[in-house]
Amino acid sequence: MSLLHQIALSCIPGVGSVLARNLINFCGSPEEIFKAKGKHLRKVPGIGPKTIELIENHRAFERAEKELSFIEKYNIQALFITEDNYPKRLKNCYDAPVMLFFKGNADLNTGKVISVVGSRNSTDYGRDICSSLLAGLKTHNPLIISGLAYGIDYLAHKEAVKNSISTVGIMAHGLDRIYPSQHRPLAEKMLSHGGLITEFMSGTVPDRENFPKRNRIIAGLSDVTIVVEANIKGGALITAELANSYNRDVFAYPGRISDEYSSGCNHLIKTNRANLITKLADLEYILGWTESQNQLKVSPQLSLHIDLSSEEKMISEVLLNKGSLVIDDLSIFTGLPQSKLALIILGMEMKGILRGLPGNVYKLI
Known part of the structure; x- marks a missing residue:
């Protein structure tokens, strides 16, 4: 082509x-x-x-x-x-x-991809959360996505590099420049610890209308979006809404009701647009990332279902090889549209072949 x-x-x-x-x-x-x-x-x-x-x-x-x-x-x-x-x-x-x-040099299709977004005016509270979150995520070897903006975005990339976690910045302009220019040293480090992505060609300047477009890529590249701090009108809330529209998991750290830069997070939680997260274990449990949930066990039940359809056999084989998968990945590996896949999965759950975990994750019983 x-x-x-x-x-x-x-x-x-x-x-x-x-x-x-x-x-x-x-x-x-x-x-x-x-x-x-x-x-x-x-x-x-x-x-x-x-x-x-x-x-x-x-x-x-x-x-x-x-x-x-x-x-x-x-x-x-x-x-x-x-x-x-x-x-x-x-x-x-x-x-x-x-x-x-x-x-x-990042693997954009790696097993776990997390976007971390938030306010451009981060507080000590947000900075402490970023530091603790990224240090804990190191054991999962994820890819961290953010927008290289001031505040939480910058901190997420910085802490990822510090912890040797691959991280990719999504730009609202061409790759012939870095905006903000103060972030160029970090961006250069990221080229060997992840990379930079844009949909915009060289010469494109970071105009206001480009940032919502950038945010949809942040949300779409990720399995889960984590909002650390956000104003009620912040761009992080746009990213969270986009993630919800793509049927991706969203998490938000709560703050005091008087904190301006937590008002957006509190709103997401209050309106059920985000799961509440206070520690890494909350994320691990809801996404099925705990050790006991990730252990692949070949079920003797599977051999009893000799009447499986060809599509059910295909789904079973994928889960047997891959372990637990979100429905998006199941759709990719099987080639089945999600609308049809959801019906087949429901039937397999009723037969006792697989079960659903929090976060739209499925695994064999």
Whole structure:
């Protein structure tokens, strides 16, 4: 598949995540999109005449060629949504960007991915939480995701590097700059301890409207989002809402009712938008990360179910090999859509083959 065509698709003004995916699904590939005639393109859901004209005139290729030279010069990986190297968790989100630019060495599909977000005006309380949380998470060897912003984001990355935990910063601009510029030394360390990701091409400045787009990537890349401190109107709450919309787990640390920078966390907990967390053990229990829950035991019950359907056998084999899995990962490993998978899982639970754990995790009995 042509990388130039992939980049060109993401260069077309007015073609966002959803329309780009519609175009790919309708035409088959970026190359075929640019070969298609206007009469054919008019059948694509959500497309307008101006966008069709831009595609037909191939105006995006000049910008795409410039970006291709940039990523080749600086050894940046281009991750396209239809390819295997694209993050599998994010691929399941309906508004996932079709193209990501990644510089670093992190495994974006590792077993446990956690986003840690919060206020830009962190307090001693938030700083202590970050330090304790990241030190405790080291035993789980997760990937830590945040936005390299002031406050909690910076602390999450910093503590991850300190504890030799892989960490990735999601940027609201191109990879030709670091914002805030004061965080450049930490960002450079992260390149060998994780990396940096953006959907924006070089030359893109950190405009206000880019940050909510950045937040959806933070939420979509992760199994769980942890809010350490957040104002009621903070960007961290946007990330938490996005994580909920993607059916991901959300946790929030509570604060005193008089603390401005805990008002958002308290609101998430009060409205059942986040699990309350006071210590690492809370996270481990709800997500099924405790040692006893993670031990793989081959059940003699499985051999008794000789009448399993082919799909039930496939699910059983995946869980036998992988241990406990969230439903998103089960869908990826089996190739079954989540709507169908949920019905099959329900039947398997009733047969006593598997059981559900907190956090939409499933394992064999």
